[in-house]
Amino acid sequence: MAIISRGFFGRGNAEDKKLPPGQYVTTDFPVLSAGPTPHVALDKWDFTINEDGKVLRRWDWNSFHKLPAETFTADLHCVTRWSKFGTTWEGVSLDALLADIETDASHALVHSYGGYTTNLPLPDLQNMQAWIAFKFEHEELAPEHGGPARLLVPHLYLWKSAKWVHGITLMHQDTPGFWERLGYHNYGDPWREQRYWSD
Amino acid sequence: MWYVGEVIALHDETATARTISLEVAAWTAHVAGQHVDVRLTAPDGYSAVRSYSIASAPNSEGRVDLTVERLPNGEVSPYLSQELAVGDRLELRGPIGGWFVWRTHQTEPIQLVAGGSGIVPLMSMIRSRKAAGSAAPFRLLYSVRKPAAVFYSDELQALTENEGLSLTYAYTRDAPKDWPRPPGRIDTTLITNATWPSNLGPTCYVCGPTSFVEIAASLLIASGHRPERIRTERFGPTGDRK
Numbered sequence: 368m369a370i371i372s373r374g375f376f377g378r379g380n381a382e383d384k385k386l387p388p389g390q391y392v393t394t395d396f397p398v399l400s401a402g403p404t405p406h407v408a409l410d411k412w413d414f415t416i417n418e419d420g421k422v423l424r425r426w427d428w429n430s431f432h433k434l435p436a437e438t439f440t441a442d443l444h445c446v447t448r449w450s451k452f453g454t455t456w457e458g459v460s461l462d463a464l465l466a467d468i469e470t471d472a473s474h475a476l477v478h479s480y481g482g483y484t485t486n487l488p489l490p491d492l493q494n495m496q497a498w499i500a501f502k503f504e505h506e507e508l509a510p511e512h513g514g515p516a517r518l519l520v521p522h523l524y525l526w527k528s529a530k531w532v533h534g535i536t537l538m539h540q541d542t543p544g545f546w547e548r549l550g551y552h553n554y555g556d557p558w559r560e561q562r563y564w565s566d
Numbered sequence: 567m568w569y570v571g572e573v574i575a576l577h578d579e580t581a582t583a584r585t586i587s588l589e590v591a592a593w594t595a596h597v598a599g600q601h602v603d604v605r606l607t608a609p610d611g612y613s614a615v616r617s618y619s620i621a622s623a624p625n626s627e628g629r630v631d632l633t634v635e636r637l638p639n640g641e642v643s644p645y646l647s648q649e650l651a652v653g654d655r656l657e658l659r660g661p662i663g664g665w666f667v668w669r670t671h672q673t674e675p676i677q678l679v680a681g682g683s684g685i686v687p688l689m690s691m692i693r694s695r696k697a698a699g700s701a702a703p704f705r706l707l708y709s710v711r712k713p714a715a716v717f718y719s720d721e722l723q724a725l726t727e728n729e730g731l732s733l734t735y736a737y738t739r740d741a742p743k744d745w746p747r748p749p750g751r752i753d754t755t756l757i758t759n760a761t762w763p764s765n766l767g768p769t770c771y772v773c774g775p776t777s778f779v780e781i782a783a784s785l786l787i788a789s790g791h792r793p794e795r796i797r798t799e800r801f802g803p804t805g806d807r808k
Contacts, residue, residue: 369613370570370657372606374649377614378641389615391641398776398800401665403783403793448615482794511780549664563662565567 385442386450387557393449398511401545405481405510405531412515414499416464418537423468428515431499434459439498441521443528444557456519458500461492472537476544477518480531485544486553487520487527489537496522499532524555524562568605568657569593571630573650579717583635583683584647585621588656593628596620596661598668598694599687599771599799602630605657606642616642619686619773619799620661621718623693630658633717635683666771666799670698674769675762678706679752679782681774685710685717687799688773692722696729705732705768707760709752709778712740734760752778757785764790773799 378391386392409428416424426434436459443451475492478484491497501508501516508514513530520527526546547553552561560566571588578584596602600620607613622631636647650656668676668691676695678688685708695704710716716735725731736756737749747756762768770791772782779800786796 369568369605369607369611370655371609372645372656373651373654375606375645376608377606377612391614400798400800402798403787403796404780405793447617511776546665550662563659 385452387444388560389562390444390448390450390557393451396451396454396512397445397447397449399445399447400511400530401483402481405479407480407510407515407531409515413534414516414532415534416468416537417534418470418472423537424464431459431516434463436501437498441519443521443525446524446526446551446555446562450557455504456498456500457502457505458498458516458519460495461497461499462495464499465493468537470537472539474538474541476536476538476542477529477532478534478536479529480533483529483531483545485518485527485529486538486542486547487523488541488554491520491523492535496520522556524552524557526551527555568659571656571658573652573654573656574629576650576652579633580715582647583633583717585631585633586646586650586656587622588630588632588658590628590630590658593630593658594661595624595626596630596690597664598624598691599666600661600663600690601687602632602658602660602662604632604642604646605659606645607657614642617662618646619690621686621689621693623690623697625697633683633686633689666773666797668694668769668771670694670700672769673700673702675703675766676705677762677768677770677786678704679761679770679772679774679786680706680708680710681772681778681782682710682715683717684772684774684778684799684801686773688771689718691771692725692731696725703730703732703762705734705760705762707734707736707752707756709736709738709774709782711738713737713742736760752782752785754785754788757782757789761786761789764792768795770796771799772796774801776800 412428497520500519517530518532571590575587605615618632621633634646637643
């Protein structure tokens with residue numbers, strides 16, 4: 368039973384079916400990162416898919432842009448409780464990147480320039496649910512928002528959408544990433560409010 | 567798991583920021599730098615939750631101080647900083663966060679860099695150092711609009727006199743009369759003069775608005791600090807954090 372806050376009325380329920388529990392809508396784009404923003408030169412950038420210590424695929428900035436890119440719209444949900452609706456991105460789907468890779472991996476550990484990591488079940492990266500995005504609202508993705516390129520997995524809390532993405536390691540077991548080791552939920556479904564370990 | 571905190575004291579830090587002292591039964595002691603989620607519930611059942619950094623030192627008495635800066639269009643911060651009264655009860659979750667923290671066993675030099683209300687979690691670290699009797703060398707660079715916007719100014723002054731805290735204020739809009747540095751954003755000269763040199767291997771904690779943190783972290787890296795030794799916490803205009 369919640370305690371009623373004397374004299375608090377708030378802004379009332381948005382009655383918005385698009386808003387997960389405990390979130391509020393914002394129109395700007397807050398930045399939350401654990402360390403300094405890495406600045407990655409495009410001629411030094413690469414993205415790899417690895418498994419068992421072997422590089423299965425590698426793209427540099429040019430070859431990555433020869434892949435089929437798509438424009439998509441997503442609602443973003445940050446664990447710090449803001450949600451942002453209808454953002455437009457351009458990127459390459461993980462389905463395209465993982466095509467033709469034979470693997471029986473169950474999970475993926477995503478790693479970033481700057482050392483950040485996050486873990487997901489591999490199926491959450493498949494079936495048009497995840498992209499490596501390099502444009503936001505038709506502009507090059509700014510460094511503080513993860514540019515040159517970031518993962519976008521909008522059906523999970525935004526910390527899973529690793530900024531400054533550098534590669535993905537296919538895993539045969541689940542291994543917690545950066546925030547997942549520091550108190551945040553291992554899976555992070557906003558609709559089930561999986562924010563912290565105890566959720 | 568939501569805990570109930572009773573407001574036991576209120577203290578205005580500035581014209582727009584208030585410290586709320588809570589007593590929380592069965593609360594787990596926090597680590598300096600952590601935050602809590604605060605939940606308000608309206609009579610019709612509507613609720614709103616925001617995160618606020620803890621300002622107090624870790625303790626075993628279930629005492630938690632939060633300092634809340636009022637945001638002009640905030641949904642929660644105006645209530646907490648104006649309406650809330652001693653004896654009211656709030657719901658809390660936490661403590662939360664395992665990265666932007668200072669633990670009392672850390673002995674390396676510590677560089678704190680605060681922008682505005684970003685001082686709050688850093689103050690918890692400073693208070694934690696004193697409470698633990700730690701000898702870790704602490705420096706604080708505190709960027710703030712004007713002298714009247716400084717939080718905890720008397721306590722910080724006492725800490726510089728009695729606890730060996732090294733403190734530099736950097737005013738961005740109005741400086742006191744005869745202040746050596748004209749008002750302005752932090753820059754290379756200030757970082758050089760007012761922070762630990764990188765060869766001492768300090769851990770740096772930078773907290774403030776996003777634009778401030780971006781600049782401060784870039785300046786620290788440019789002066790030789792390794793990015794992995796710089797921990798940041800940012801809050802945006804609608805983040806309603808602190």
